[in-house]
Amino acid sequence: MGDSPDRSVRGMLALNLKRARAQRGLSLSELSRRSKIGKATLSQLESGTGNPTIETVFSLSRVLEMPISDLLDTRPPAGLRVVRAKDVEVLSGDAVDLRPLQRIESGDAVFEIYDQQVRAGCRRDSLGHVGTEHTIVQAGRLGVSVDGHEVELEPGDYVGFDAALPHSYSAQEETVRSVLLLQYRPDQRLRPHASGPPDGERVGCGD
Structure with missing residues (x-):
């Protein structure tokens, strides 16, 4: 076999x-x-x-x-699909844990759904990446900074922005859990790389 x-x-x-x-x-x-x-x-x-x-x-x-x-991944699901959190492999960084839950293809567009947790006392900074980013907070208070604009979100709040802009997520007193949805336009899929600055991801956690 x-x-x-x-x-x-x-x-x-x-x-x-x-x-x-x-x-x-x-x-x-x-x-x-x-x-x-x-x-x-x-x-x-x-x-x-x-x-x-x-x-x-x-x-x-x-x-x-x-x-x-x-x-x-490369295999779009068909029919009913149930994703159990305990069965999903976690993609971890120094400040954030992501569980990829679903990939949705609609025409040439792609949507990715993640369970996202930002650890208490931690901040994750990104210089940007392709796509549009959507976040809905489920638990905790999430600090969000996008290209110099800062907001604080509570459970049930939503934020969306062009993910190519510099942005960051931070959690203060408690771990923040949220749903992260990344949306990609057809022109953001599998096109040849154009010369440009490489990505920079910076993270930090308090004592």
Whole structure:
């Protein structure tokens, strides 16, 4: 009996990263330069032995100009689908934990739904990435800064913005849980990379 494909986050990222890099004619060295991710780290990710973080995946999404779900999965679901939180592999960073729940394709557009948790006393900063970002807070108070504009959201509040703008999420006294929806236009999918500044993801947590 042959080996079954590795459907883990690590396995899917390895498969899709190699494919995307080949489609764009990028060497490991060039991808490393643009993303500011070490060549050795990229090599491990492509071999399926690396440990991908949120910061790494968002940086690759920006540099390769493709939806996160194009890096993490390729199989759109059919019919009824129930996703149990306990069965979903968590993609973690230094400040945020993401659980990918669903990828929705409508025509040429793509939507990704995540369960997002920002840890208490932590802040995640991003220089931006492709897509439009939508967030609905479920529990806690979430600080959001978008291109210098700051707001604080309570449970039930919504915010949406162009994800290419510099933005950050922060949680103060308690962990914040929210629903994150990333929306991609047809022109933001699988197009050749245009030269531009690489992504920068910065995180910090209080004592």
